[in-house]
Amino acid sequence: MSSVITTNLPPQLAAIQCEMEGYARGHGLDFFPTIFEYVDANQLNSIAAKGGFPVRYPHWRFGMEFERLSRGYHYGLQKIYEMVINNDPCYAYLMTNNCVTDQKLVMAHVYGHCDFFKNNFYFSKTNRKMMDEMANHGTRIRRYMEEVGVEEVEEFIDACLSLEDQIDVHSPFIRRREERSRYDFEAERDKTEAEGPPRFRAKNYMESFVNPPNRLAAAVKQMEEKRREPKPFPERPERDLLLFLLEHAPLNAWETDVLSIIRDEAYYFAPQAQTKIMNEGWASYWHSTIMTRQGLSAAEVVCYCDHHSGTLASSPTQLNPYKLGIELFRDIADRWNRGAFGKEFDECDDDRQRRNWNTGAGLGRRKIFEVRRIHNDLTFIDEFLTLDFVREQRLFKFGFNQSTEYYEIESREFPKVKRQLLASLTNLGRPQIAVRDANYRNRGELFLEHSYTGVELQLDYARDTLQNLHRIWNRPVHLETVLENHLTNLSFDGSEHAIEKGEPFEPAEGAPS
Amino acid sequence: MLTIERDLRRFRQIVRGRIRDNLRKYVTHGEMIGRKGRDLVSIPVPQLDVPHFRFGDNGAGGVGQGDGEEGQPIGKGGNPQQGHGPAGSDPGSGHLLEVELSLDELAEILGEELELPRIEPRGEAAIVQQKAKYNSIRQTGPESLRHFKRTYLRALRRQISTGVYEPDDPRVVPIKADKQYRSWNTIEHPQVNAAVIYMMDVSGSMTDEQKEIVRTEAFWLDTWLASQYQGIETRYIIHDAVAKEVDEHTFYHTRESGGTRISSAYKVAAQLIEQQLPPSEWNLYCFQFSDGDNWGEDNEEAFRILGDKLLPSVNLFCYGQVESPYGSGEFLGHLQNHFGEEHDSLILSEIADKEAIYDSIKHFLGKGR
Structure with missing residues (x-):
């Protein structure tokens, strides 16, 4: 493959990368060139601590995250398998002391993510040169730290981070209000004001009847009153608090820049939070497809199964996005392959008939590619989480019981489960x-x-x-x-x-x- | 290439800083104090994450997967679980991070935070500790101290030199002249030791809450004193109408219902000092905790023992009065009247609630005695 860019990858793994990339393309995945970095556990943890970017602005929370990760790794509690960055080219990391089967699995998984990054609509507005941008942010913040002092800048960053989730995730796609320069005072003025109250056209002698003077005077007075009334500011409630602060808070230059950096990064990361289930589900779907159909040698099956099932394990109190995602994609593929969708299917009440429904439509592959392009988690669940699926996957809603102080299974009713899930994904x-x-x-x-x-x-x-x-x-x-x-x-x-x-x-x- | 070390260093600095900032909180809430192993305390540092607007933890439900009937418990509440299903984008942001500190570090932080003066031990030269150290060899001694290796070597040498030794039959039999014994030298080094005597009223009017305050305060007092002396000895005395010396566990867990005679505790303490902890060898600290209730006629007796026997022999006598719904809280006032506001070694402090522990410790140890 020509698109493989040489890195520090050992030749054996480079060969595997070529192989895996070939399989991925063969299935129709479409991704940016992907670069695998080969790093040891310590490096991996430190990169992961910084959200996957080796160079970012200095901040203590990265150190905190690093401590957590490396302790977890040290005590054998956790291990990062895969990490991939939405960027063009895509960066992904392989850990040096993983076995070859793991590396294969990770590569297959990564190509799933890369495809998702490139093609999912919600990522379409993200900065694809974020690697450079992050380094850039680092340089700027470091400069401010030199100029005004580490403490002060860090303290301000902390304040901004506290509000980093106060953004409007849909705003990249919708124009909420007219762009207006903050120096454009003219726009404030109402045009009708100059022209006076509206009046009907009338001939001279009819004027006082068509537009009675007392009516006109009342209208003028009303306008006057309306003008005096304080205008709400902002005119409509604004959800992008960070933008609002950038535009209206009394900040000096470096503060404005720091705040805009935090905001940029928040918008960059937002789609990943919006599509966690889909993204992981998609990547898992493809690693399992590629590995079980092509990637695995007989000797590697047990190791693969072990790690695959570990990734998909679910616990009662925590729904595993990998598991939910992959099962939903499989369900969609299966239903559209059988033609089990649409009015006729929905109206069918006979359970056996539904189960054995097969029109031989064979649309599964096309459908899942379409889904990965246009949906986010919220719409994905809303559209494809069905009663049958909830039953089959034994999903339930749990709640906190005040009297026993335990979390308890509250209900297995489909509408309740679904509503709970949607609520937890909203915003x-x-x-x-x-x-x-x-x-x-x-x-x-x-x-x-x-x-x-x-x-x-x-x-x-x-x-x-x-x-x-x-x-x-x-x-x-x-x-x-x-x-x-x-x-x-x-x-x-x-x-x-x-x-x-x-x-x-x-x-x-x-x-x- | 990696700048993570810088962030990590910064984080650790902040953690230490945080502990300083929130020390008041730790001292008062006694959240995490426990000795682990020999001298490690593990402190969860709360809220090192940046605060956001977010939903409260309890009450929120989630979606789970697996078997089980409706109503079946699936997990203990209270701990901030990510109950919101998969929506949490960050992998379980750990806002309870345990940072390991040694007791020494903790004491140092405490000292810095409370601006405690370092304690000047009194009469350090006078107190000499003698220690036996087994570091020499003698020809005589009890068999239990026989140095086997040396004895064997000497016997072997003698046998070879006298030609008794046969390589085919390598039996080595020591005679009396071969035997070597371990022996000691007495090493004298000046030592400053401190003894802490805790006294507590366990009569009915002291509730568990008050005992919790006492326990927390005692932990910090111990920690600080231990950092100032080479070794500290801790004794516990409980009293209602009669007093006795007890171990630590009993100290915190006994509850009697009788009346209150503070003098009884003073008597036991005075006895203890006289018999086991002579003031010429020990830096003595007495901490008395009570809700201020005492049998009226007992006050004179108590003051007499305190004034004649205890105060002259201790570095500090600290009386901490915890507020109790039942206690009268009069004793503090009586002490004040009798001994005057400013007494060299008598320190009085009122501990209204957990919040006040901090100030009380500062008050007790602020003199640097």
Whole structure:
């Protein structure tokens, strides 16, 4: 294969890479050129600690992650098998002391990911030169650290990181509002204002009848009033808090740049969180397909099975995205191969008939490639998690029992399971928060609102986060949320936290109870 | 090429910094104090992750996979599980990280944080410890100390030189002149030792909560004193109307219902000092914890023993009064009236709740005695 770029890969593995890449292409996978780096455990852990990028800005949390990973590795609790970076070319890492079977498995898996990165819609706006960009970010932040001091920059980074998930993951694809220069004051003015109130066309002698003067005067007065009324700012609640802060918070140059770096990286990583189940499912689907059909020699079967099943193991309290993903893809492939979809199939009530349904459609392969292109986890589950699938996979919903202090299986009912799963995927499983008013109480205070969905915020975290937000906004900050079924206002004014309990909260019409 | 060392170093610095920042919290909540092995404490450092707006842990459910009936428990709650199914993008961000610190390090941090003065031991030259060290050889001694190897070698040499030794029949029989015995030399080195005597009121009015406070405070006091002296000896005395010396476990777990005579504890302490811990050899520390309840007529007796016997012989006598819903809390005031606000070696402190432990330790040890 010509696209194999020479690295420090030993010749044996380079040959395997050629082989695996051939198989992957043979199945129709389409990926960026892929570079495998051959690193030892220590290097792998340190790269993994930095989210896969060898060069990033300095930050203690990478050190913390490294400590966790290397301790885990040292005590034999965990081991990173595979790590791959969404970039063109794609970078992936192989650990030196893995056995050849593992390396094969990892390569097959990686090609699945690379294909996904390149073709899934949600990745289409990500920066494909992120490797360089990250290094670039590192240089910039290091420079600021030299200029203004490590402590200060790090403290500011911490404040920004605290808000890094306050982005609008859909904004790369939707224009929420008109781009407007912050110096364009003209745009503020209403055009109709100059022209006066609207009037009907009328001939001179009819004027006072068609457009009665008292009506006109009232209209003028109304407009006047409307103009005096303070305009909400922002006009509509804005979910991209980071962007809002970038545009409106009183930051100096280096702070603005640091914040924009954090925001860029958050947007870069967001699709990976949005497609975790699909991405891992897709990669696992392909490693299992490639390995079992072509890649394995007889001697390697046991080792492969061991590690494959380890990857797909699921525990009662934690759904394994690899497992859910691969099973869903298999289910889709199977159903579309049998033609088990569409109106006729959906309306069929006979279980045996459904089970043996086969129109010989043979559309499975085409379908899964289509799915990997247009879906994210939320839509993927919404569209393809069926009653049959939930039963077959023995999925259940669990909840916390206050009286026993145990997590308990709550229900195996399909709608409940599905709703729970969708809820946990909505907004990446994080609370939805938006900027509602940046001039709260007409004092330039920032007011955020949390769209309550039945689960309360963790109070101590929310407070600390507000404190960090205050560091950036520099004026008192507020968050409206729901605690114990009452609208509650959490505030931080720079020195003290306050909680103000408001009216009882009533869920909006039609909201799930 | 890898800059991870820098981040790791930074992280560790912050961890130590964090411990400093949150020390008040550790001291007061006593979250993680446990001696592991010989002298390691393991401290979970909470919230080293960056705070985000996020959902509370309990109450949130999730989706799982596997067998089981509805209502079947599948996992213990309380610990922050990632109950949100697969949505968590970061692999279980560990916000409980255990950092291993040695007790010495911990004491050092404590000292720095509380700005504790280093303790100046008194009369260090006067206290000489004699130690026997087995480092020489003698011709005589008990058989139990016979040095087998040397004895054997001498016997072998003698047998070879006298021609008794036969390589075919290599029997070596030592005679009396061959025998060598281990022997000791007495080594004297000046030693500063400290003894800590804890006294606690275990009458009915002391609840478990108060004992928890006492235990936490005692841990930190021990830690600090141990870092200041080569060895510390700890004794425990409990009392209600009568007092007795007990071991550590009993100290923390006994609950009596009788009345309260503080003088009884003082008596036992005075006896202990007289018989086992002569002040000329020990730096003595007494810590007394009580809810301030005492039988009225006993006060005079208590003050007498304290003033005549205890105070002159100890470095510090610390009286910590924990607040109890049942105790009267009068004793502290009586002590103050009797001995005056500023006494050289008597320190009084009121410990209202766990939060106050921090200040109380600082108060007790702030004199550097």
